Amino acid sequence: MEVSPAIDKNWEALKRLLAMLVGMAELGGGGATLPRHLHRAILKLLRPAESAARRxxxxxxxxxxxxxxxxxxxxxxxKSVEPVLRSLGIAVTMSNADFARAEAARKAAALRATRPRVTNLSLLDPLKNPFRIRRRYVPAHAVPRIRSLDDSASCRPLPAPPSPDDPVNASRLGQRLEALGRALDDLPGQAKRFARWKARRDAARARDRQARAAAAQSNQGGSTVRFRRVSPLRRGRPPGGRLSRYDPHATHPRNIREIDEILAHAHALAVYALETPDTS
Known part of the structure; x- marks a missing residue:
């Protein structure tokens, strides 16, 4: 697989950014927790870096x-009625075949538990939930603190604001850094992984069309077809990205970071690759 110079340039920039993020995590101790300010600083750069690597x-x-x-x-x-009978306290006699099957399933589960779990970089952008109801945030100083009007000493004190040095769990952050590093170290393998996902998507859509056509010919009404992901990219701005200096809507060029330029360029490459597939 030939990699274009544009992809290679952005790949090198992402590798430098990843090395910086790993150094920031090690500077904070490199353990299971990180200070809150350092955790947020890494996360603000990690999200657009993941989006750029995906593109x-x-x-x-x-x-x-x-x-x-x-x-x-x-x-x-x-379907078996054995779980229902056991929940009711009724004894169930297992045959030799059922006992062997249950023992094999138990051994397989124990073997999976001993293997280290590897987190891979997601090839699909997380979708926004259109039915999500945003909760109104009430600041601490606006929360009612008076418990009783009869007692002047019943005023509840304000909670202490979160400190930037509070320890925050960084286990998930470390897994995401490792997944990004593995994806950048094996870009051709990740490209083949995406090509397999695309082939499975096309095959599933073809089966859905055949199922709808068969249901229409047999006059059985609508067929049950799953809702499938069509595009790996979500509409709108990429996750974690900001406006680029080349965007006409960019009004604050000072807030544009290097990762924003990398993400904007990688997004253009991905859109071009999806809209104009190479059929040669």
């Missing part, structure tokens, strides 16, 4: 063709 993977996957194994429909699991 570089999409751009690098342009023109890749993968062959998927033949589709095998999932067999429905037979």
């Amino acid at each position: 570089l993977i999409i751009a690098a996957a342009r023109g890749l063709v993968v062959t998927l194994p033949p589709f095998r429909p999932r067999k429905p699991k037979p």
Whole structure:
């Protein structure tokens, strides 16, 4: 797979940014917790870095063709009344085959628990929930503090504001840094991973069209079709990104960081790769 100079330039910039973020985490102790101000500073740079890496993977996957194994429909699991009977306190006798199956499932679960869990960089942008109801934030100084009008000493004191040096759990932040590092170290492998996702998406959409056509011919009404993700990018601004200096709506060029320029360029590469696939 050939990597264009534009992708290579942004890849090198992301590698330098990742090294800086890892150094910031180690400066804060590199343990399970980080100071609140340092945790927020790393997170503000990590979000656009993840979005930029995701778009570089999409751009690098342009023109890749993968062959998927033949589709095998999932067999429905037979429904058993044993859990219901056990919940009612009724003893259930297991056959030798059921006992062997349960023992194999237990050993497989124990083996999965011993393996280290690896977090991969998500290839899809997180979608915004249109039905999310934002809760109104009430500052601490606006919360009623009077418990009783009869007692003047019943005034509740204001809670202490969060300190920037408070320890914050950084385990999830460390996993995301490791996932970003693995994705940047293996950009061709991540591109093939995205090409497989795209091939599975196209195959699933083709099966859905066939199911709708078969339901229409048999006059059975609408067929049950799952809602599937069509585009790996969400509409609007990329997650964690700001306006670029090349954007006509950018009114505060001083607030534009280097990662914002990287993300804007990577987003343009990804959009071009999705709109004009290489069919040669």
